[in-house]
Amino acid sequence: MTDRVEQGTAREPAAAWEPVFQGETLARLKALFEKYPTKRACLLPALWMVQEARGWIPEQAIGEVAEVLELTPAYVKGVVTFYTMYHTHPVGRHFIQVCTTSPCGLCGAEDTLRAILRETGCGELGTTSPDGRFTVVEVECLGACGFPTPILVDDADFIESVTPANAAGILARYP
């Protein structure tokens, strides 16, 4: 539920494209076909596989997903852009989502966000730090409002109770 990140290039040279869905990844996707009555229902899981493999959802992957799931690329793109966790552009090595919704806001989330922007050198929301290390975005309620301020790093590490005081130490874990 983050704001979309507008930076980088949406296209990579076609020659460099190595398909995502081959070998083990393709087998994993095909195993999912057993769990749903339609191939379309495997779309969100397939997009997660792309993002895990490549860090974002490149144009070529949209075509690949469309082909394996027997959908059109336009349809797949329509779904990708609905969900805020799918990146339609490359992001920094570490992608940080900081909750600033009211319950966290009451407990200082905006100060925490400012501290994180400063420590990462990102300066502005949605941009990547000059060293390519971090991208920081605001996210709406992470469902952990009793532990202000929660952050989610790299779609994997959910960290509670981040404050301006402990932010630098937490970020240091992400080289």
Next chain:
Amino acid sequence: MGYPHPSHPKETVVLSQYFGDAGARSYEGWTRRGGYEGLRKALGMAPDAIVEEVKASGLRGRGGAGFPTGLKWSFMPKGDGKPHYLVCNADESEPGTFKDREIMRWTPHALIEGCAIGAFAIGAEVCYIYIRGEFTEPWNVMTAAVAEAYANGALGTNVFGSGKRIEVILHRGAGAYICGEETALMNSIEGRRGNPRIKPPFPAVAGLFALPTTINNVETLAAVPQIMVRGSAWYKGLCLGNPKSTGTKLISVCGHVQRPGNYEITMGTPMKELIYDMCGGMLPGRTLKAVIPGGSSVPIMTAEEAESCVTDYEGVVAAGSMLGSGGMIVMDDTTDMVYQIWRLAKFYAHESCAQCTQCREGTSWTTRILGRILEGQGTQEDLDLLLDLSHNMTGTTICVLSDSCATPIVSGIRKFRGEFEAYLSGARAPVLAGV
């Protein structure tokens, strides 16, 4: 228990008993704590008898609407020969709510067991649990627990040797509050954009994959095994005088209290005890100003309303709000209500799926008008305009996200008008920079 704090004597600990106890996460640990007895018992009952037992318990949906669970289950067609589905709503994204997360993190098997019983009761062989994409730890814990449940015969083609097939499949969301709305959630599982669907048809007639479907919240389903084991009379007895609201409720308390956390209360517990005794009250030197008791979508209560409120479905309505999801946002006297209401409107504007005009335009315009009030650019007419827009946003759209945005605005202007006036008159300095 008041996770992450120790249990408070005024709590009634049922669902939260093992919060913080990592030993309860494994299949073996769960069975040692009495787990899977409920499922074993249910498998020996007729599906209709399970539905009747849940009806008799008085259990109501914990996802927000409070619809009677047994009654919902009884809407599922019988003998139609079609596949049925159970869907568990683990999208938990309503600001202020963080209880389903703890159920999944600490007692994953309680949820799996509840799903299996629910599926069996409604004639479904498959249950999808839709977990919001950001819940990485609950996802990992649930994934491990589901695998263990299969390995131990609690799920699969022959559950505990009963000959019944029950599958539980985890489905990961990808960032969208609206996917907590039940029909949007079904679209999302189907691989579509998360737009809510027009009802009717209701899910029991045509839900997931256009087949009969029941959808329940995590907390609702986690309560079911307890009802199976201890009986509906026990559950129904857990209330303080109001037989329409029974059982325990996890209240996620956040904001300006000394000890935020998940408190499990008997329905009917005074809100005052919850805030001042269990949560330790306000920070030193501060006083209570307002409470949003049921997640951000319900009316804001004044301190007086909250302090005289009985915490159950009817009690909170009588005090001017709704119990909703039980996500309680507490605000003290340092809170700028106009700013908080603007921030909530901004949340809804960001999360609107934008298919209905009143919601797409209304959430965005109310946010902008509230913003200009905070910039010191508001006019007296803006309050009427906000109320007018809110009126048009209520009861006019496919789902109630639009209404949810209007609710804090209308209740906020009605109950804290003076704070809006202060910005309009210039008595209060702008807090947002104009463009």
